[in-house]
Amino acid sequence: MSHVPDVLVIGGGVIGLTTAYYAAKSGLQVVVADRQEPGWESSWAGAGIISPGNPARARTPLGRLKAVSAAMFPELSIELRELTGIDNGYICCGGLEIQLSEDAWERRRIASVLRQERGEGLTQLEVLDRVALHALEPNLADDLPGAIHFPGMAQVRNPWHLRALLSACERLGVVVRSDAEVRQWHTREERVVAVSTGRERLEAGAFVIACGAWSEMLLQLLGWRVGIHPVRGQIVLLNAGRPLFTRILQIGSDYLVPRGDGRVLVGSTEERVGFDKNTTEEALERLRQMAYRLVPELRQAEVERCWAGLRPGNPDGKPALGPVPGYHNLYVAAGHFRSGIHLSPVTGRIIGAMLQGCTPDLPVNAFALERFRPGVPGVSEN
Ligand SMILES: Cc1cc2nc3c(=O)[nH]c(=O)nc-3n(C[C@H](O)[C@H](O)[C@H](O)COP(=O)(O)OP(=O)(O)OC[C@H]3O[C@@H](n4cnc5c(N)ncnc54)[C@H](O)[C@@H]3O)c2cc1C
Numbered sequence: 001m002s003h004v005p006d007v008l009v010i011g012g013g014v015i016g017l018t019t020a021y022y023a024a025k026s027g028l029q030v031v032v033a034d035r036q037e038p039g040w041e042s043s044w045a046g047a048g049i050i051s052p053g054n055p056a057r058a059r060t061p062l063g064r065l066k067a068v069s070a071a072m073f074p075e076l077s078i079e080l081r082e083l084t085g086i087d088n089g090y091i092c093c094g095g096l097e098i099q100l101s102e103d104a105w106e107r108r109r110i111a112s113v114l115r116q117e118r119g120e121g122l123t124q125l126e127v128l129d130r131v132a133l134h135a136l137e138p139n140l141a142d143d144l145p146g147a148i149h150f151p152g153m154a155q156v157r158n159p160w161h162l163r164a165l166l167s168a169c170e171r172l173g174v175v176v177r178s179d180a181e182v183r184q185w186h187t188r189e190e191r192v193v194a195v196s197t198g199r200e201r202l203e204a205g206a207f208v209i210a211c212g213a214w215s216e217m218l219l220q221l222l223g224w225r226v227g228i229h230p231v232r233g234q235i236v237l238l239n240a241g242r243p244l245f246t247r248i249l250q251i252g253s254d255y256l257v258p259r260g261d262g263r264v265l266v267g268s269t270e271e272r273v274g275f276d277k278n279t280t281e282e283a284l285e286r287l288r289q290m291a292y293r294l295v296p297e298l299r300q301a302e303v304e305r306c307w308a309g310l311r312p313g314n315p316d317g318k319p320a321l322g323p324v325p326g327y328h329n330l331y332v333a334a335g336h337f338r339s340g341i342h343l344s345p346v347t348g349r350i351i352g353a354m355l356q357g358c359t360p361d362l363p364v365n366a367f368a369l370e371r372f373r374p375g376v377p378g379v380s381e382n
Pocket of ligand 1: 011012013015016033034035037038039040041045046047050180181182210212213214218232234235267268308309310311312333336337340341343
């Protein structure tokens with residue numbers, strides 16, 4: 001690599017690593033700088049659910065992004081495996097949105113609303129009554145009255161996916177710098193020329209802010225107050241010793257994600273507690289009880305581990321993607337909230353194209369930083 005790389009990606013979570021991967025694939029020389037070992041924050045902590053969508057029918061800009069991104073996952077997973085030999089655990093396992101209401105008509109109404117209104121343009125879903133639900137997943141509680149079945153719902157094993165991405169990046173010549181916390185910008189005439197970590201100055205042709213929940217700090221140093229903020233999510237990992245069900249179970253914003261080996265990831269909370277990654281007994285107990293309610297046999301499962309991660313929340317339901325106004329060579333890819341794993345392939349593709357000087361092949365205006373007024377957190381200009 002020449003002395004000054006084409007791109008410095010700041011932040012080595014799933015967003016930074018995927019962006020680095022696509023940029024390096026297109027021939028750019030890329031450095032990733034993370035303040036710690038890459039892949040240990042929200043991207044590690046998440047559940048890895050990838051909701052299905054239909055790119056041709058998606059109705060909203062975010063819905064389209066999600067639908068396209070979900071559709072990219074199978075191919076990306078194969079690509080990563082061929083390049084690195086690492087399986088990221090991607091599997092289209094299907095999902096069930098559990099209904100607690102007995103009212104079958106209400107279930108059909110919800111399914112129809114979902115079909116019509118979901119931004120992702122979902123077409124493949126099925127309404128299940130009690131009998132059909134238990135035929136599909138016999139170990140679910142007998143008294144669950146029904147569910148909506150999403151056959152296209154998928155999951156990835158976050159730590160495996162991150163390992164595969166990191167290895168793929170390194171094989172493509174990406175240099176990964178750990179222990180490199182970016183603290184300061186050096187700008188000249190509407191360009192960023194370098195950043196400073198505590199110990200050194202790093203130069204590059206272009207820069208990408210991909211620091212997840214911490215992105216706001218770097219944006220604020222440049223006068224942008226976007227309102228990206230940490231939202232804590234707690235998880236309980238149960239181990240039942242054998243698989244009790246195969247589909248992801250969702251109930252409101254909570255879920256159970258079955259891993260193939262009998263482990264079940266139970267999540268999650270949404271808490272505004274700053275940058276605090278501690279777990280709380282109250283939340284963990286609520287999650288455990290929710291799991292036992294849906295799958296009674298889980299009462300016998302061992303509680304293997306608990307953790308919390310900080311999602312990068314955003315103020316208006318959409319991530320910030322694209323150039324940072326005022327600078328010709330600075331981009332942001334942050335604020336993916338509950339969908340950062342899901343949205344990572346399309347984010348990498350979009351920012352990768354921008355770094356090449358190309359127009360992305362998807363409409364991205366809705367995610368532009370211009371929708372916020374500099375200095376006013378979370379206030380959209382349009
Ligand atoms: C409990 C939980 C469950 C989730 N479930 C899902 C799910 O099922 N599906 C889904 O799609 N998403 C899910 N998410 C959300 C998803 O994990 C995030 O949206 C995604 O990981 C964000 O990725 P990121 O790369 O932007 O941030 P992060 O993974 O947080 O990475 C940011 C990186 O930037 C580094 N950094 C920060 N500041 C600096 C600095 N100044 N200089 C250098 N480096 C810096 C950090 O060390 C870190 O490595 C979940 C999240 C949580 C917490």
